Every structure is written in C-alpha cells, then in structure tokens.
Amino acid sequence: MPVKEVILLGNSELRKKSTKVNFSDENLNDHLHDLRDTLNYLQKTKKIGRAIAAPQIGWKRNVIFYNLPKKSFYMINPKILFKSGEIFEVWDSCFCFEVAFFVQIERYKKIEVEYFDREAVKKVETFTDDLSELIQHEIDHLNGILATDHLKDPKKIIMRSEWERRFK
Numbered sequence: 046m047p048v049k050e051v052i053l054l055g056n057s058e059l060r061k062k063s064t065k066v067n068f069s070d071e072n073l074n075d076h077l078h079d080l081r082d083t084l085n086y087l088q089k090t091k092k093i094g095r096a097i098a099a100p101q102i103g104w105k106r107n108v109i110f111y112n113l114p115k116k117s118f119y120m121i122n123p124k125i126l127f128k129s130g131e132i133f134e135v136w137d138s139c140f141c142f143e144v145a146f147f148v149q150i151e152r153y154k155k156i157e158v159e160y161f162d163r164e165a166v167k168k169v170e171t172f173t174d175d176l177s178e179l180i181q182h183e184i185d186h187l188n189g190i191l192a193t194d195h196l197k198d199p200k201k202i203i204m205r206s207e208w209e210r211r212f213k
Contacts, residue, residue, distance in 0.1 A: 048086040049079050049102035051140045059141060060189040063098075063105045066121050068165045077119060077163065080110045088112060093144050096179055098186035101141055109183040113176075123160035123184055126169070128153040135178045136208060137192040147208045148192050149201035152178040 052058050066073065076099070084097040099108040109120040131154040136147040155173045158180060162168055172180050182192060196202070203211075 049083045051101050054141050062189050063100050063107045063187045066106045096183050098183045100186050107187045119163045120160040125156050127157035129155035147203050148196045150195035152181050
C-alpha cells in the first residue's frame with residue numbers, strides 16, 4: 046500500500062473531527078494498510094514515533110495504529126472511559142510538526158480506553174505513564190486537537206536538536 050503524506054501543522058484539515066469506522070467499509074483494509082505503512086516509513090526515516098492517527102494522513106476516521114517495540118495494534122473507534130486525577134508533564138512532539146520541536150504539556154498518568162481491534166473485537170484496557178500519554182495524544186487527533194493546544198507556557202517549546210541534546 047502507498048505511504049501517505051502527513052498533513053502539517055497549520056492545515057485546517059487537522060482541526061476536523063473524525064467519524065466512526067464502519068467495519069463493513071470495503072476499503073477499510075486498504076486504509077488500515079496505508080496507516081501502518083506510513084508509520085513504518087516515518088519510523089525508519091525520522092527515527093522517532095510510536096503511533097499515527099488516521100486524520101494525520103487525511104483519512105477522517107477514528108483509527109490509530111501503534112507500532113511499539115513489543116507489539117503493533119490498531120485502536121478503532123477508541124474512547125477514554127476513565128482518567129486518573131494524577132497528572133504528569135511530558136515533552137510531546139508530532140509528525141504534524143515534522144518532529145521539528147517538542148512542547149511540554151500535562152497528561153493524565155492513567156487512563157482506561159474502550160476500542161475495537163482490527164477484527165472488530167471490543168477491548169477495554171488500562172494504560173499508564175508513557176503509553177497513557179501516547180494514547181491521549183492520538184485520540185486528541187481524532188477530535189481535531191493538537192499537542193500545541195495543551196501548551197500552557199510558551200516558554201515550554203524546544204527544538205528537536207536541543208531536546209535530543211538535553212534528554213536523549
């Protein structure tokens with residue numbers, strides 16, 4: 046399947062909410078492959094990134110693909126059921142920023158998410174720490190929200206090269 050271009054910060058398409066996936070859509074598998082292939086390509090070329098949401102490649106559906114060190118999976122029609130009261134700060138970036146800079150934002154430390162897998166099996170899982178942050182970031186994309194929207198202090202923006210120098 047073809048690798049798709051990522052829509053960049055400033056494009057109004059990123060602000061549009063996505064819609065639910067219909068599992069009977071005859072093009073669903075093609076779109077899922079496009080999402081997977083695009084993330085795999087970005088991980089190889091950018092050397093960063095763990096997930097991508099469908100709106101980032103112009104497909105306005107509630108789908109996220111994760112390619113983590115120990116597993117790869119799709120979240121289809123995800124929704125957050127629970128957010129812990131505990132908050133933590135993270136440095137967040139995005140393919141929509143071309144991973145050129147990071148913003149320090151707050152995220153919930155623990156969340157519970159309901160979603161469907163690729164075979165339309167309903168799942169409910171709890172995620173903590175860095176996975177909680179990642180999933181919140183990707184679900185935000187489905188709702189037209191970007192990491193920059195969570196920025197509370199404009200002094201908490203850092204270029205990727207400086208972030209790598211300090212934190213990698």
